Amino acid sequence: MRITQGTFSFLPDLTDAQITSQVAYCQRNGWAVNIEFTDDPHPRNTYWDMWGQPMFDFKDPAAVLYELNECRKVYKGRAYIRLSAFDATASWESLRLSFITDRPEEEPGFTLERQEVNGRSVHYTTRAYATDKPAGSRY
Amino acid sequence: MADDIATAPVIDLDAAFQDSGVGPILEQLETELVGLRPVKRRIREIAALLLIDKLRKDVGLTSQPPTLHMSFTGNPGTGKTTVAARMADILHRLGYIRSNHLVSVTRDDLVGQYIGHTAPKTKEILKKAMGGVLFIDEAYYLYRAENERDYGQEAIEIMLQVMESRRNDLVVIMAGYADRMNQFFTSNPGFRSRIAHHIDFPDYSADELLQIAELMLKEQSYRFSPAARDAFAKYMSARMSLPHFSNARSVRNALDRARLRQAVRLFETRGHAITKDDLMTLEADEVLASRVFAAAEEAAQGADS
Numbered sequence: 029m030r031i032t033q034g035t036f037s038f039l040p041d042l043t044d045a046q047i048t049s050q051v052a053y054c055q056r057n058g059w060a061v062n063i064e065f066t067d068d069p070h071p072r073n074t075y076w077d078m079w080g081q082p083m084f085d086f087k088d089p090a091a092v093l094y095e096l097n098e099c100r101k102v103y104k105g106r107a108y109i110r111l112s113a114f115d116a117t118a119s120w121e122s123l124r125l126s127f128i129t130d131r132p133e134e135e136p137g138f139t140l141e142r143q144e145v146n147g148r149s150v151h152y153t154t155r156a157y158a159t160d161k162p163a164g165s166r167y
Numbered sequence: 168m169a170d171d172i173a174t175a176p177v178i179d180l181d182a183a184f185q186d187s188g189v190g191p192i193l194e195q196l197e198t199e200l201v202g203l204r205p206v207k208r209r210i211r212e213i214a215a216l217l218l219i220d221k222l223r224k225d226v227g228l229t230s231q232p233p234t235l236h237m238s239f240t241g242n243p244g245t246g247k248t249t250v251a252a253r254m255a256d257i258l259h260r261l262g263y264i265r266s267n268h269l270v271s272v273t274r275d276d277l278v279g280q281y282i283g284h285t286a287p288k289t290k291e292i293l294k295k296a297m298g299g300v301l302f303i304d305e306a307y308y309l310y311r312a313e314n315e316r317d318y319g320q321e322a323i324e325i326m327l328q329v330m331e332s333r334r335n336d337l338v339v340i341m342a343g344y345a346d347r348m349n350q351f352f353t354s355n356p357g358f359r360s361r362i363a364h365h366i367d368f369p370d371y372s373a374d375e376l377l378q379i380a381e382l383m384l385k386e387q388s389y390r391f392s393p394a395a396r397d398a399f400a401k402y403m404s405a406r407m408s409l410p411h412f413s414n415a416r417s418v419r420n421a422l423d424r425a426r427l428r429q430a431v432r433l434f435e436t437r438g439h440a441i442t443k444d445d446l447m448t449l450e451a452d453e454v455l456a457s458r459v460f461a462a463a464e465e466a467a468q469g470a471d472s
Contacts, residue, residue, distance in 0.1 A: 088298025089270055090336040110393070 029137040030124045031069050034110060034111040044093065047129055050084050051089040054113035055062060060084035061092050063099050067166045069135065082114060090102065094111055096129065105133050106167050132158075132167035178222055187221065189214045192260055196253075201382065202375040206250055207368055209256060217261050234363040235263060235338045236330055238352075240345035241368025244414030247342040248304060250368075254340060255300035264338055270296035270429050272294045274308040277322040285318040289325045297336045305309055306341035307351035330361050371414050380418050382447070389426065394451035405463045421457070428453040 032038055042050070044096035054061050061083050064076035080101045083092055092111075099109055112126035143151045158166045184190065193214060196207055209472075216233060223230060224463055235258065239247040252269055259267035272292055279285035289406065293301065307321040330339050336385075341348070345367065384390055391399060406417060415420045429449050431440060 082296075083297055086297070087266060088336070090333070091205040091294035094297075120423075 029130065031108075031128075033069075033071060033073075035125055035129065037128060039148065041131070042127070042129060047096070048089045050125070051092045051111065052125070054125060055092075055125070057113075057115070059082035059102055059115045059118075061086070062112045063109065064112065065091075065099060065103050065107045065109045067106060067132070067158065067163060068156065068159055069137060069138075070154065076108075076110065079109075084116075086137055086158060100130060102131055107132060120128055134167060171180065175404045178226065180218070180222065183225075184223055187218055187262075188287055189218065189261060190303075192257060196257070199382075200246065200250070200253075201378045203246060203250065203368065203373050204305065205245075206368065209364055209366055210254075213263070215260075216265065216349060220408040222261075232335060234334050234361070236334075236362045237338070237340045237364040237366060238348060238362045239340065239342040239366055239368060242344065242350045242370055242414060243372060243414035244418075245368035247368055251300070251302045251342060255302075255338075258300065258338060264300065268299040269302055271302045271304065273304050274319065277303075277309065277326075278318050284319045288324060289322045292381055293326070293329050293333075293337065293447060297333070300338045300340060303341045305326040305343050307343050307347040310351050310354040312354070320354070323358075327355060327361060331357075332440050337363065366443075373400065373407065376403050376406040376407075376414070378458075379415050382423060383419060388447055389422075389447055392424065392448050392450050395425075395449050395454055402457055402459055406458045409459065421454075424457070425449050425453040428456055449457055 029043045030037070035043060051061055063079040063083075064078035065079055066073060080095060082094065086092055088145050094107070096111065103109060107130075108128055110126060110128045110131040113123065113124050115124045138156050142155050143153070145151055184263065193207075196210060200207070213233075214231075220230060220232075235253070241247055248271075249270075255264070255269040256267045258264045270292065276292055277285070277289045278396070279288050279358060309323050311317040311319055327341065329337065341362070343351070352362075375397070380399060380403075380423065381391070381396075402421065403418075406412060406421070428448070432453070435453075
């Protein structure tokens with residue numbers, strides 16, 4: 029299954045040309061583009077590992093694509109990689125765009141866990157099959 | 168062959184020239200930069216290549232974009248840094264590079280202080296400059312032949328790699344004095360071949376320096392009186408023969424000193440009304456008070472006796 033987190037997640041993977049035009053759009057608006065990766069696909073996992081610093085001073089998509097390819101050299105097929113754009117202007121100070129660029133080869137998906145409390149009450153939670161294996165060797 | 172004749176598209180060079188907006192750029196260059204024949208010639212050639220490339224693309228012929236890395240050599244004050252700053256703007260308006268930003272660095276922006284520091288530092292600068300122009304002033308300081316532990320060599324190697332692999336993303340312009348740049352290019356065999364345009368900045372003639380002086384004054388809302396203009400022309404020819412002459416920079420210094428003397432004169436003769444014209448005009452005395460004339464007189468007297 030393909031996890032549907034972030035923008036464009038219901039579409040097929042973006043090509044490099046499409047990623048370039050998205051990054052150009054973000055840079056035109058003055059947003060800081062950032063690369064993150066993770067191997068834990070749980071929807072509540074908000075803070076992925078950062079690849080380098082946020083690239084607030086790069087004014088050209090080629091520089092961001094260079095860093096993205098460096099990240100792919102290490103993590104392609106082994107982790108999710110996403111690009112996000114942060115808008116630092118007053119009253120925004122938050123992400124304006126965030127989309128996944130690379131996924132692991134096999135995405136096992138999620139299961140629903142039920143926990144019985146106080147007799148018959150049930151608490152539900154989502155568990156990712158990937159997290160059954162230890163971090164670093166999940167895919 | 169019959170097909171070619173029947174379907175040959177009409178190639179209108181004049182129309183393409185008008186559309187490209189190249190003409191105004193070249194005219195602006197002519198008026199704003201004095202002299203610098205080789206530079207203007209090279210820019211004109213690049214503009215012509217751009218035009219023809221565009222026409223070729225219109226009829227379906229593809230070609231590789233040319234390498235644009237440049238090396239500016241010349242004496243102090245001949246306009247290397249000024250032209251590099253304009254080159255980013257010109258290349259962007261000609262459509263060769265994606266944006267007109269210029270990142271200007273010297274040695275300590277590229278070279279680190281300890282092992283492992285140089286590569287990330289240099290790469291950061293290269294990434295910051297992508298899409299535009301990277302200008303390296305006094306590039307020969309990167310190469311320290313006498314110290315083999317110097318990290319400048321590493322910065323040079325990283326730069327050469329990126330200059331070749333990312334020709335479409337980055338234009339590198341290096342500037343410096345001619346003899347030292349020649350020595351610098353010997354530091355790496357692949358260097359000279361990666362730089363497509365070696366442009367030499369010739370020294371200005373006395374007329375050109377006068378023209379530059381007039382331009383500088385106009386920018387600052389000053390002007391020469393006719394007598395002052397003649398005096399300045401004489402001053403220039405005398406100064407050019409003295410040592411440590413830095414072309415346009417020497418002109419700027421001389422004009423600053425003339426402005427100083429004008430301010431002193433206006434202050435000491437205060438008491439009568441000063442018009443706006445008085446504030447703007449530099450008189451001959453301001454120029455003639457220079458020590459250059461005294462030095463020239465002494466030299467002449469010395470020659471006599």
